[in-house]
Amino acid sequence: MQPNGCRLDALPQGCKPIQRVCSYVPQHVEKLTFGVSRRVQRLEQARFATRQASTQLQHLLRDAPSTTPAAIDLNAVATATRPALQRLAGDRVTIQLDLGRDLGFVRADFAELGIALFNLGHDAIEASPDGSSVRVRTRNCTLTATCATTTRALPAGDYVVLEVRDAGRGMAPDVQARMFDPFFSTKRHGGHGLGLATVARVVTECRGGIRVHSTLGEGTTIEVLLPRLAE
Numbered sequence: 001m002q003p004n005g006c007r008l009d010a011l012p013q014g015c016k017p018i019q020r021v022c023s024y025v026p027q028h029v030e031k032l033t034f035g036v037s038r039r040v041q042r043l044e045q046a047r048f049a050t051r052q053a054s055t056q057l058q059h060l061l062r063d064a065p066s067t068t069p070a071a072i073d074l075n076a077v078a079t080a081t082r083p084a085l086q087r088l089a090g091d092r093v094t095i096q097l098d099l100g101r102d103l104g105f106v107r108a109d110f111a112e113l114g115i116a117l118f119n120l121g122h123d124a125i126e127a128s129p130d131g132s133s134v135r136v137r138t139r140n141c142t143l144t145a146t147c148a149t150t151t152r153a154l155p156a157g158d159y160v161v162l163e164v165r166d167a168g169r170g171m172a173p174d175v176q177a178r179m180f181d182p183f184f185s186t187k188r189h190g191g192h193g194l195g196l197a198t199v200a201r202v203v204t205e206c207r208g209g210i211r212v213h214s215t216l217g218e219g220t221t222i223e224v225l226l227p228r229l230a231e
């Protein structure tokens with residue numbers, strides 16, 4: 001029996017196509033709505049994870065050792081930010097830390113560096129395929145000559161590097177050219193285009209620079225170089 005009390009099998013021969021369409025539609029509407037509701041569920045899970053991660057990040061920042069520029073250990077920033085990133089990534093992506101030994105100090109605001117790392121990690125997680133890892137690495141480095149970076153030229157000298165690497169979708173050259181522009185985003189849902197503009201601001205205020213290596217389909221490495229304080 002169909003809606004309005006009309007029996008489809010009682011329709012005349014010429015109406016068979018209508019009969020077929022009528023029996024096809026409910027099944028497929030059901031499949032479609034099932035697919036949509038699963039997507040809505042996933043979006044809600046993602047929104048929940050983001051909210052939890054941001055609450056955790058706010059706690060981290062509130063408890064941060066300093067809110068004014070001071071001698072900061074980037075290993076401490078990476079260690080403090082990792083739980084919020086892992087919460088955001090869920091069990092889809094693993095956040096790995098590779099912390100350099102005898103790492104020098106940098107002059108920066110602990111909370112702002114935490115936010116910068118969170119923004120870099122957030123993008124890396126979003127770009128990453130299921131089951132992959134995002135690696136956060138720190139190390140000392142020395143530039144023997146002036147080095148051009150994406151954000152500014154850095155003079156020769158000693159630096160500490162904070163690197164975020166993913167094996168995600170990578171960026172085409174036109175995206176790389178605009179990635180630090182405020183309000184530039186390729187994300188159709190929820191991207192404000194402010195994450196990397198914030199990172200660039202924080203790094204520039206510390207007199208640092210940012211290097212980007214990205215290949216479409218292979219992944220992205222973003223290196224933040226900050227001047228190392230003399231011991």
Ligand SMILES: Nc1ncnc2c1ncn2[C@@H]1O[C@H](COP(=O)(O)OP(=O)(O)OP(=O)(O)O)[C@@H](O)[C@H]1O
Pocket residue numbers: 119123124127166168169170171175179180184185186187190191192193194195196197220
């Ligand atoms: N690791 C990455 N892999 C691939 N694309 C990236 C990566 N990081 C940044 N991008 C690209 O750079 C664009 C700008 O990044 P940005 O963080 O400024 O904004 P957003 O992530 O789109 O939005 P928001 O950070 O404000 O939520 C992104 O939309 C994306 O296209």
Ligand SMILES: [Mg+2]
Pocket residue numbers: 119122123194195196
């Ligand atoms: Mg972002």
